[in-house]
Amino acid sequence: MFSKSKINDPAQKPTEAKPTPTENRLDAARPDTSGASSTEFKASAPKAKPPASVLSSDLHVTGNLKTTGDIQVEGTIEGDIRAHLLTIGEGATVKGEVIADDVVINGRIVGRVRGLKVRLTSTARVEGDIIHKTIAIESGAHFEGSVQRQDDPLSGKSNTPKPVAASSAPPASAAAKPA
Numbered sequence: 615m616f617s618k619s620k621i622n623d624p625a626q627k628p629t630e631a632k633p634t635p636t637e638n639r640l641d642a643a644r645p646d647t648s649g650a651s652s653t654e655f656k657a658s659a660p661k662a663k664p665p666a667s668v669l670s671s672d673l674h675v676t677g678n679l680k681t682t683g684d685i686q687v688e689g690t691i692e693g694d695i696r697a698h699l700l701t702i703g704e705g706a707t708v709k710g711e712v713i714a715d716d717v718v719i720n721g722r723i724v725g726r727v728r729g730l731k732v733r734l735t736s737t738a739r740v741e742g743d744i745i746h747k748t749i750a751i752e753s754g755a756h757f758e759g760s761v762q763r764q765d766d767p768l769s770g771k772s773n774t775p776k777p778v779a780a781s782s783a784p785p786a787s788a789a790a791k792p793a
Contacts (some may be wrong), residue, residue: 641788670704678710688723699727704737713768719755 666684669675673689684699687706700714706721717729719738732746736754743759745767751757 666699666701669706692767694725702738715768728770730767 617741622762639750649779664683666686667681668686669689669691671688675689678693678695678779679685679691680696682698684701686701686703687695687698687708687774688703689706691706692710694710695708696711696712697714699711699716699718701718702708702712702721702723704720707724708722708723711726711728712723713728715730717727717732718735719727719733719740720735721737723738725742726748727742727744729744730747732744734740734749734751734755734757736752737785738752738755738757740755740757741759744757744761745764746761747763747767749761749763774786
């Protein structure tokens with residue numbers, strides 16, 4: 615506000631102020647925020663990963679959840695979940711399809727699980743099919759369903775050949791029987 619420096623002197627011409635030696639040292643320590651160099655600094659700085667969204671144990675959600683981030687479920691979800699990393703807590707229940715790059719199941723899932731990496735811990739209960747690229751099932755986990763390995767389990771496409779449809783014509787043995 616009040617300064618004896620010549621920068622604030624109204625009699626002085628408005629020229630570019632020269633930084634003091636102290637300002638030079640401070641400028642060297644902090645990034646330049648003007649011009650093209652600021653975009654270079656921003657591009658090189660790693661973005662901080664946002665924390666996982668936590669759905670607490672007293673929460674009951676009816677509906678689908680979709681995010682590119684991480685979700686930690688401790689409550690009850692009735693609907694499908696799509697996330698990057700999905701952690702199902704010990705007391706959590708999910709009724710619906712789960713699709714994530716990385717799935718860690720400590721609680722209960724009733725429905726299909728699709729993931730690149732799927733891990734069932736010793737407290738997990740899964741009632742449904744698991745489609746995965748890699749899977750780990752700890753001793754003590756309860757699992758009812760089928761397990762299928764796919765190179766791309768997130769696509770939703772099956773890489774198994776589909777059965778040939780039966781023809782609608784009656785079998786030859788039925789047509790040859792005398793009446």
